[in-house]
Structures are given as C-alpha cells and as structure tokens.
Amino acid sequence: MRKVAIVGVGMTKFGEHWERGFRDLVTEAGVKALEDAGMSGAEISAGYVGTMAAGSLIGQEHTGALIADYMGLNPIPITRVEGACASGSLALRQGLMAVASGMHDVVVVGGVEKMTDLDTAEVSEILGGAGDQEWELFLGATFPGLYAMMARRYMHDYKATEEMLASVAVKNHKHGSMNPLAQFQNEITIQDVLDSKMVADPLKILDCSPLTDGAAAVVLAPLDIAKKYTDTPIEIVASAQASDTIALHNRSSIAGVKAAQIAAQAAYKQAGVSPSQIRVAEVHDCFTIAELMAIEDLGFFSKGKGGEASLNGETQIGAKIPVNTSGGLKACGHPVGATGIKQAVEISWQLQGEAGKRQVSGADIGLSHNVGGSGATAVVHIYKRVN
C-alpha cells in the first residue's frame, strides 16, 4: 500500500445556515480544501463524501454526483459513503484506500449534513435510523434515550456522577470558545448543565450535541508527492473500522463501545504507537457519556476512570491528553456526515501548529474517533506530522 497524506483542509462555520443549502456548504468546504492545497480541481482524480441522511433530510440522494457537478469536477467519480454519524470517517477511509491502492492519486474527501430544514421531532426520527429501526426506533427509542441507558449503566457500574458527565460539556464549550468555526462559543458551568432541561434522564440538554448544518473537506495525496502541495503534510498512519450489534440489547456491555475498543487496538497496531503517545484527540461526544466511554475505549484512561479524569481537567488543553480541542460535537456542532472529516481537519491544524488560541503545544501525533449510531460502527484514524 502507498502511504497517504492530507495535503489540504477546509471547513465551513458550523451552525444554523438558514440562508444556505447542502450544495453551497459542501462546495465551500471543498474549495477551501483545494485552496489550502494550492491546487485546482484539474488535479483531483476522484472524490468521496460522507453524509448520513440527505435523502430523508432534504430529499436528495446521489450526493456524490451532485457534488462533482457543483464543484465543477465532472467527469471525475465522487462516491457517497454512509455509516450514520461515522459517515465522514468512512469516507476518509475509502479515500485513503483509493490512493493507497494506486487507483487514484489526488482525492478530495468531504463530509456534510444540512439538518435544520425540518423540525426537531422529524430530525430525531430520521437520526433514529442510525439504530435498529425494527427493534429500537419503531418502539420509540430515540438517540438521547439510547445513550441515557448507556449513561445509567455506566454510572451504576463505575459510581460515576452527573457532575462527571457535565464536566465534558463544560470543557468542550471552553475549547469551543477558542474556535471561531464552532456553533457554540460560549463557556458554561457544571451548574448550568445540571440545571438545564432534562432530555432523557440523566442526560440534560447541555449533555447533548446540537443539530447543525456544516461541511468539511480534506485533500489526500500519495505521501511521496505530498510536499508538492504543502510544507506540512499530515500522514494518515492508521485507519481502522469495526462493527458491533446494531441494537443495544444484544451487547455484552453497554458501559463502553466494544467496536471502538477493537478499532483503537487495530489502529495503534497499524501505527506502531501506544495511547500515551497521542498528543491530541478528537472523539465522538454526541452525548457527554460518549466522551467518557471514548477516552476509556481509546486507552487514555483505565475502564471506569474516565469520569474522574474529566472532572479533574485531565482532558483539557495543556493537561494529560487534550480531547476535542475543536469543541467536539457538543460545542463545535454535529452535522453528522461532516463530523468525521471535521475531526481530521482539526487534527491536521493541531499537528501543523495552525490551531490558533486552542493550539496544543508539541502536538506531533493525533487521533480521531468517530462512532456510528450507539456504537455499531466505530472508526479510528491516527495522524502524524511529517517532518
């Protein structure tokens, strides 16, 4: 396999883009990534896009071709990839294989979702399609409901508290306040989270990521020509994906995400690094409980110790392992198909020293962790700065 590097990145502001459509957002992100790589569309030979539910959200399937058209890239092939909230990372993985295989040289990979054109109840039902439609959604389980069950079990097994959950949101809002592209740039307190409206006990509204419009994109090239496009290529040194049961009720434990544990171990092996070598990580905090499980599943903290670590500030910028410097899904926002690519964009900026006020000093190896549904898909990528 050829080695592959990110040579350009770009993203829109995440938020409620009432005045702009799906195709506008993804085109903006794609063009920014091409500009960052200093190349024209003529150098691109293929593309991938992660989007979860454009068919249901905006009535548009076949978004790969739509994007090739609106980015002016015809006749190159662009392919849409979907794995619920992990769609972006799955697209990144396909782009990586397209370059690694030699089938294509320079590939653009985007992620996008336009979520605010429908009311919240409709969107909630559509997002429920990320779980088991027949055994969960049909019976009334929403995603806050599924993650609430995971949170209750986690709290029971490990004596975790609502304050520990809340500390994730507080930290991610703090990080988001330093990210001009984040949906929420306001700081909050633990008391704010505890006092906020209950959604699905024990998860309050400030434990939940928002509905978001947004897009992100990266340009991939073979590592051996990457310096043609950028002084600071970011090599993707591991890409691992694993599956678990689509429904929660079939799992041996719901106080962790087994697919993420398997993907993480495979990724560390591919990259030849250990968890302690990771200097910055973007993880899938669709709900606060998800980040506590993630930092354990990734081996940053031992099982059951994530809550205390989070409450103690060990995942903040400047501490042991800075997690979700972008603000994460919670504060940067969660346009589902875009999230996996935004993670790659944020890690690239961190490893390039381009992360502004939220820069992690000495960041040379980074990781992204993207989960689909309640953990039926998990994808872990590891990135290294090329010196």
Next chain:
Amino acid sequence: MRKVAIVGVGMTKFGEHWERGFRDLVTEAGVKALEDAGMSGAEISAGYVGTMAAGSLIGQEHTGALIADYMGLNPIPITRVEGACASGSLALRQGLMAVASGMHDVVVVGGVEKMTDLDTAEVSEILGGAGDQEWELFLGATFPGLYAMMARRYMHDYKATEEMLASVAVKNHKHGSMNPLAQFQNEITIQDVLDSKMVADPLKILDCSPLTDGAAAVVLAPLDIAKKYTDTPIEIVASAQASDTIALHNRSSIAGVKAAQIAAQAAYKQAGVSPSQIRVAEVHDCFTIAELMAIEDLGFFSKGKGGEASLNGETQIGAKIPVNTSGGLKACGHPVGATGIKQAVEISWQLQGEAGKRQVSGADIGLSHNVGGSGATAVVHIYKRVN
C-alpha cells in the same frame, strides 16, 4: 495494485417479497455467496453494501453495521455506499479497491433494496432524489418523465421509433423467461408494449422497469489465492466510474449518457480490450430508451444505430452481442441498490458456463454497465474468465 477476482456469487429471487424484510434478503444473498465460495464468515475481513434509499424506504440508515450484525460478521467493518441506481456497482468498486490496496484480503460485497413496503407514488418521489431535488423533483419531474424527454430527443435526432424502444422490452422479457430468479418470466410482444398504459409519452408501462425487492452478493479475493475458493474465478479486469451533471438541463446532449461513454472508454483501456471482444453484457435498462443509449455508449453499435440493431435482434442471446441475459432491469427486476451486483452475478455465471438455458456459448469476457439517476453517475466493469 493487486489483481482481484470474484470467487463466489449469490442472489435472492427478485420480486415482491411481502413476507420478508431488508435484512432477510441481504443475508440470504450474502450467505449464498459465501456458500458458493465454500468459505465461512470467518475468512471475510470486510464488506461493502450498495443501497440507494433504505433511509427513506424503510427508515433504516447505517445498513453496513446492520448487515455485519445479521450476517454474524461482527466485528468486521461493513460500509454502505450510495450512488442512486448505481449504488451496487459503486460498492463493487470499493470492495475491489479494498482488496487491490492490500487493506483487506477477502471481502463480501452486497447490493439490496426493499421497495414494495410503500405505495408507488411515495416510492416515485423517493427515487426522484436520484436526480436534482431542487431543479427537477421539486418542480414535478419524475424518473419516467426525465427518461421520456431523453427518449423524445433520441427519437428526434435518430429517427428512432416506438417499436425500436419496445423491442428492448420484448427481448429482455424473452431472456427473463429463461431466468428462474427474474421478477417477470413471461414473454411479451411489441404490440403488447405499444398497447400498454402510457406512463410518460413515449414511454408505456412495458417500457419501464418495475419496483422490486431483492439482494445480490459477490465475494472478492486476491487473484493469486482465488483458486483456493473456486475452480472458476472471474477476474475483474476493469473498473471505471464517471460523473455528469445531476440535472438533465445542463447537458450538451440528452440523447446519450456522456458519463457512460467516458467510463466505457476508461474501462476498455484498463482491460486492454475493444467493444468487439465483449461476449456478454448487462446494461442499465431502467427504461427501454436507456438500453438503446447504453449499447451505443458502450461502442457495440454506432451512435443512432442502437434502435435498428435492437429491432433486428442483434442483442439477443446467440446474436452479435447478447445484452441483458438476466432479463435486465426490465424483466429480472430493479431493486435499485442490488442491480449493479446482480449484473456482476449474472456475468460471473455466464463466464463460468453456469447460466442454464440462457447461457451464451463461448463467453470469456463480459461487461456490466450501471447508471445512477439520469446519467449523473455511470460505472463500467469488465470481467474475464481465468483459465
């Protein structure tokens, strides 16, 4: 790139499966393909599935993980790929790259759609998402309407007749009558087509492919170990994909599919073969006009001569170039995400001499042609029997 071969194939009967769900159909096809390869799930290291609109049709996104679960393949990664009616071929192409790159060894690739759970008007609107939602579907254009415009232009430019269109349906029903897995196994006449109910002038109901439930699957392996699984591996010697504008109104011509012409030329170049060397082809006859354009876009007949050739029987089994021996989308049925994989299954059977009553004698090189939407995506694969 490593060379890649198909080492096992399987498919469900295509038709209206009122008593069975999406997950049942895809599991049946996948298990049949594994059985055909004589392997257990333990040898599979990844999977891909093409499905167009499960989110809208059955409320289920995240179908890759669902299938990993129901096929008992956890924790291997299965990824869903979508490009409207070309979704199956796009999944095949990703599976090919996964093996070619060395990322994975043995990969299962499926295609599936469950289309008969909603009424026809609802399904028609969902399928409209394969075109341009904002500029076509929103304004009332359905797919029969879009292809009717293509048919009118083609008839105007090339003096083609409704009888020429009808001859495609007659031939495909004749082929379908020899395929026990086809949705329609009855023969029809040109007069039957001309007398059938008008859908979108000049396309009558017998010019249109039906709504279908069904699934198909293939198992891919590196060519150098393919004989471990089968005596008759089918090498995929070319895989090419191209894009065109999502909406019809932006194209220089609508009397042909430019993306298919580009993909075909790229595929012939990759395979080092000419159109005259193709012994059997499965092409995308979502409407009869689409097959006439396809056999020209693929270079089997010169531009504008496809209608006469079809009327003269030159695309029947035993004639110049047998097209759609399975019955095509018209008679075998068109579960949209499954179609591209069904084409690969049919070509494999033909090249292996396993096509029963519809066997093409001397078939050693085959081709599949799969189109998304009204031609915004086109994918061409070429296959060779390994002696």
